[in-house]
Amino acid sequence: MTDPVRYTCPWCKHSSDAGSISCPACGAPVDVRRSITKSGWSELPPIKDMAKIQFGQSFCQIEGTLVPVADFKLSPGDGVYFAHHLLLWKDDQAQVSAMSLKGGWKRLFAGMPLVMTQASGPGRIAFSKDKPGEMVAIPLERGRAVDVREHVFMVATHSVAYDWFNSGIWFRTREDKKVETHYPVGMFMDRFTAGSAAGLVLLHGAGNVYIRDLQPGQSILVKPTSLLFKDTGVRMNLHFEYPYGTYFVPWRSWGNRYVWLSLTGPGRVGVQSHFEPMEDSGYRLDSFEPNATETQW
């Protein structure tokens, strides 16, 4: 007897039957050619309308292509958690309650959601976001973790532990006595870890989503607000660039600096093409995180 032909998803590395039309672990279609830019970014293939992603005894169906909906059918004993404002609809069976989070005051001050909501099966519940974009499904094997920029997370299965950490990415500006501290990727980042069982994390990327696997020591500069997620092994630091030809304004002042997020491998990073403008008061740069670097052109 021969083994049935298997298919290994190029995105999540999950092995499944070759007869599927999409990867059952992350929903990526199997019948599309990988689209890789000359610079090395892989364009995430949009999850096909009505594709299903299996987790535990439950599944999630992705519906729509402009602002996709994640429609969960939860089996008894399975559950998910989410930021409450993402809930689109639910049936009467799905039970919703608050999930306690540590560090409530810090989260409150950092503008992070104070209340995470959880839903338990059996029942159906669906989620969507407020921008056109793509659903990114990250299946986590046991012991694996992923770091996610704040407000990007949509929903995770209950087998995935939720934590958050200080991003360490900041800079300070000064205007006379007015000092402002800026956090280009947020004061905190979310961390999702699969414990004793595998799990699933769903993110929403605004616009299109691109992924690249950085080699050890390999770095790339990205707009801080374009970051979606990164492997925990990927290091981050700020990088300031000052273009040439602007010597008539004092060095380190607004109008002649670019603020980048430097990502250094090893590990996978994901970015979104529709990113928010970065907050910067435009005042003189006073200080910044210890690992930040600068280039004066």
Place this chain on the structure above:
Amino acid sequence: MSALQRIACSWCGSQSPTEATTCIACGAPLDVKNLVSDSGWRSAPRLRDMTELRFGNSTCQVEGEIVPVAEITLGERDSIFFEHHVMLWKDLSVALGVMSLQGGMKRALAGMPFVVSIASGQGRIAFSRDAAGELVVMPLHPGMELDVREHAFLLCSHSIDFSYTRVQGLRNILFGGQGMFMDRFVTRDAPGLLILHGYGNVFERKLKAGESILLEPGAFLYKDASVTMNVETQKLTTGLFGGVGMSLARMTGPGRLGIQSMYHHHQTE
């Protein structure tokens, strides 16, 4: 041509010639299968770029797929009405007027448009909205009553009566995400065409009598008048922190219910 030589549209029920690839009344593709989720939501038909459909002596061509444009070629004696800010362009020959509405002061106080414009044929006029989404073409047959989220309608043929219905109950007004009023479209003897713009993707389900579903109020797009809406609030608390109240609209059948996937969550403003 006999009835056997025609094909029925599963979205609007209209009959088209068998050789047609799109429904002549609503533009829905006839040569693709319906997309229905396991949970029972049907995707609104994805109108193909440049699809054309007919109403009265006029036609509508749908152009684009990200923020689609409805381009109307108005026939003689045909007219349509719309909120003035959705007009994209028009021919010089298209006459514009203002439709008188009942309860203008109430509408103004409720933030609803109290001036609705009318365009009369002959000539071309086009409409689009301010965000990515889908056009939902709803041919309304005689005797239909449809309630629509305020500001969601793009245009409507003149044969349809346009009024509003007051949202009942203080909780529904405060937490229902619709404000005080919803638009109501009623057909009398003649059929008509109503085109809505839903933000993101649009889904519809038919609720049976007594069947209900809980919905984020901001996602509501349209419903048959027979579907009722009642907001229910659940308190989510954690320890010392007061937590938040989660308000969901219970929509109860019988009738059609349409939702949009890119909604504005009114409690996170």
